[in-house]
Amino acid sequence: MPTIIKTFRANYPEVNLSLSPMNNAQLNRSLIGREIDLAFARPALRDAEFRTLELGDEPLIAATPDTVATQKPGRITIDELRDQSFILYPEFPATILC
Numbered sequence: 001m002p003t004i005i006k007t008f009r010a011n012y013p014e015v016n017l018s019l020s021p022m023n024n025a026q027l028n029r030s031l032i033g034r035e036i037d038l039a040f041a042r043p044a045l046r047d048a049e050f051r052t053l054e055l056g057d058e059p060l061i062a063a064t065p066d067t068v069a070t071q072k073p074g075r076i077t078i079d080e081l082r083d084q085s086f087i088l089y090p091e092f093p094a095t096i097l098c
Contacts, residue, residue: 001040004055005017005019020036022039024041024043024045027039027041027045028045028047031045031047031049031050032047032049032050040055062076062081064076064081064084068080068081068084
């Protein structure tokens with residue numbers, strides 16, 4: 001993401017680029033309301049009001065204590081995580097300054 005922003009700013013210095021951290025619900029409302037022109041989201045936003053373009057694909061990683069038993073080394077299923085506590089993405093992510 002930082003590389004994309006730096007490249008954009010270098011190629012389009014006349015465009016005012018402001019970054020605002022938002023969750024997906026806020027991004028969706030802001031796009032539909034035309035309050036923002038572009039959003040980077042994960043997972044993808046889907047709405048008839050705008051189009052999406054996939055920029056890449058990345059694996060989802062589960063970091064677990066070594067006490068979590070798995071049937072296959074290096075792989076884990078949802079059932080194997082059933083009784084675990086989770087730490088998820090924050091509602092308001094940290095701002096990345098570029």
